[in-house]
Structures are given as structure tokens and as C-alpha cells.
Amino acid sequence: MRKIGLLGGTFDPVHYGHLLAAQVALDGCGLDEVWFIPTNVPPHKPQPGASSSHRATMLQLALAGNPGFRIEDIELQKDGTSYTIETVTGLQHSYPELSFLWILGSDMIQDLPNWREIEQLAERISFIGLERPDQPSDESRLPDFIRSRLTRASMPPMGLSSTAIRRALKTGRSVRYMLPDPVIDYIQRNGLYES
Ligand SMILES: Nc1ncnc2c1ncn2[C@@H]1O[C@H](COP(=O)(O)OP(=O)(O)OP(=O)(O)O)[C@@H](O)[C@H]1O
Numbered sequence: 228m229r230k231i232g233l234l235g236g237t238f239d240p241v242h243y244g245h246l247l248a249a250q251v252a253l254d255g256c257g258l259d260e261v262w263f264i265p266t267n268v269p270p271h272k273p274q275p276g277a278s279s280s281h282r283a284t285m286l287q288l289a290l291a292g293n294p295g296f297r298i299e300d301i302e303l304q305k306d307g308t309s310y311t312i313e314t315v316t317g318l319q320h321s322y323p324e325l326s327f328l329w330i331l332g333s334d335m336i337q338d339l340p341n342w343r344e345i346e347q348l349a350e351r352i353s354f355i356g357l358e359r360p361d362q363p364s365d366e367s368r369l370p371d372f373i374r375s376r377l378t379r380a381s382m383p384p385m386g387l388s389s390t391a392i393r394r395a396l397k398t399g400r401s402v403r404y405m406l407p408d409p410v411i412d413y414i415q416r417n418g419l420y421e422s
């Protein structure tokens with residue numbers, strides 16, 4: 228069965244932390260591909276600063292040239308909040324021949340017990356967790372049913388976040404080398420994150 232890693236996120240904007248996380252999961256966990264899933268409305272954070280269409284275009288620019296990466300727009304096709312249980316159920320229904328794993332950083336690992344229908348989600352899919360330097364996760368605090376479905380992939384710690392990038396852009400500081408140049412050009416051409 229082909230193994231597909233799913234990296235869900237707001238990608239507001241996409242940055243090298245996302246891209247490296249996807250690449251180490253691909254290489255380290257024997258995945259065939261990683262699909263990036265931009266949320267419509269994220270469940271546990273404020274509305275994104277950029278529209279769905281801008282976030283999807285930035286993602287497209289960032290993924291160009293990597294045959295192992297692609298965008299899956301299932302969440303953008305639906306109105307309202309994007310719950311992972313619905314996304315995973317939908318993808319497993321559409322692609323019964325594929326095996327899916329959900330990739331997430333340590334901030335989200337800590338948050339898993341609060342996700343919608345997490346027991347059912349953990350029965351459907353296992354998780355690949357990556358440490359973020361600023362947000363260490365304590366696995367011993369996770370319930371057994373999540374811990375038993377969690378594999379770690381090791382990643383050179385990258386203290387990048389979309390929040391820090393939006394803040395830098397707002398105050399006119401450079402974001403060079405934090406995200407791909409074509410994405411920076413797109414942000415500037417479209418005047419994103421200025422206010
Ligand atoms: N630097 C990073 N290292 C490892 N994982 C990351 C990193 N940045 C984001 N991720 C993971 O990628 C997924 C999508 O993240 P998201 O799009 O919310 O980015 P973010 O940088 O956390 O955004 P924001 O700062 O707006 O909250 C999440 O699982 C998150 O934990």
C-alpha cells in the first residue's frame with residue numbers, strides 16, 4: 228500500500244519549517260508522498276490573515292519542483308471549520324487503496340487530546356510528530372490511545388513560525404531565508420500582511 232503523509236496547516240504563510248517537516252517525514256518514515264492540506268477555517272486559532280486563495284497560491288509556489296509534494300484542497304472545497312476527522316474520513320473514502328499518516332509539530336501533538344472525535348481519529352490514522360524548538364511536547368501527558376499511534380521523526384530544530392513571519396512583515400523586517408523567494412515576491416506583490 229502506498230503511504231501518504233498529510234500535513235495540515237493554515238500556511239499563513241507557508242515557511243521552511245513546514246517544508247523541512249514534510250521532507251524529513253517523507254524520507255524518515257518511508258512515505259511515498261506528502262500532501263499539504265490548507266485549512267479553510269482552523270479549529271483552534273483565529274481566522275487566517277490571508278485569504279484561502281492567497282494561502283493556496285503561496286503553497287503552490289513553495290511546493291513547485293518537488294515531485295514528492297502536492298496540495299490537497301479538500302478542506303478549501305468546504306465551508307466552515309476544517310476538522311481533521313472529516314478530512315481523514317473523506318480521503319480514506321476517496322482513496323481506499325492508500326494508507327494515510329498525519330504529520331504534525333509538537334505544538335499540535337500537545338493539542339491532540341482536544342481535537343474533535345480524537346478517539347475515532349486515532350483509530351483511523353497514526354501520527355508522525357516533529358519537535359519544534361520553542362514548543363517541546365511531553366508525551367507522558369498524552370493518553371495511551373494517542374501515544375500508541377505516535378511515531379517521532381527527527382528534524383533539525385527550526386524555530387520558524389508563520390506568526391513570527393507575519394510580525395516581521397508588518398514591521399518591515401526582512402524575512403529572507405525564512406520562506407522561499409517566490410513566496411516572498413508574491414507577498415510583496417499582493418501587499419499581504421502589511422497591516
Ligand atoms: N518550524 C516548525 N517545525 C516543525 N513543525 C512545524 C513548524 N512550523 C509549523 N509546523 C507544523 O506544521 C503544521 C501547520 O502549521 P501552521 O500552518 O499552523 O504554522 P505555524 O507556523 O504554527 O503558524 P502560526 O504561527 O500562524 O500558528 C502544524 O502541525 C505545525 O506544528
Ligand SMILES: O=C(O)c1ccc[n+]([C@@H]2O[C@H](COP(=O)([O-])O)[C@@H](O)[C@H]2O)c1
Nearest residue numbers: 235236237269270271310311312342343
Ligand atoms: O480536528 C480538530 O479538532 C483540529 C484541531 C486543531 C488543529 N487541527 C488541524 O491541525 C492542523 C494544524 O493546525 P494549525 O492550527 O496549526 O494550522 C490543521 O490541519 C488543523 O485543521 C485539527
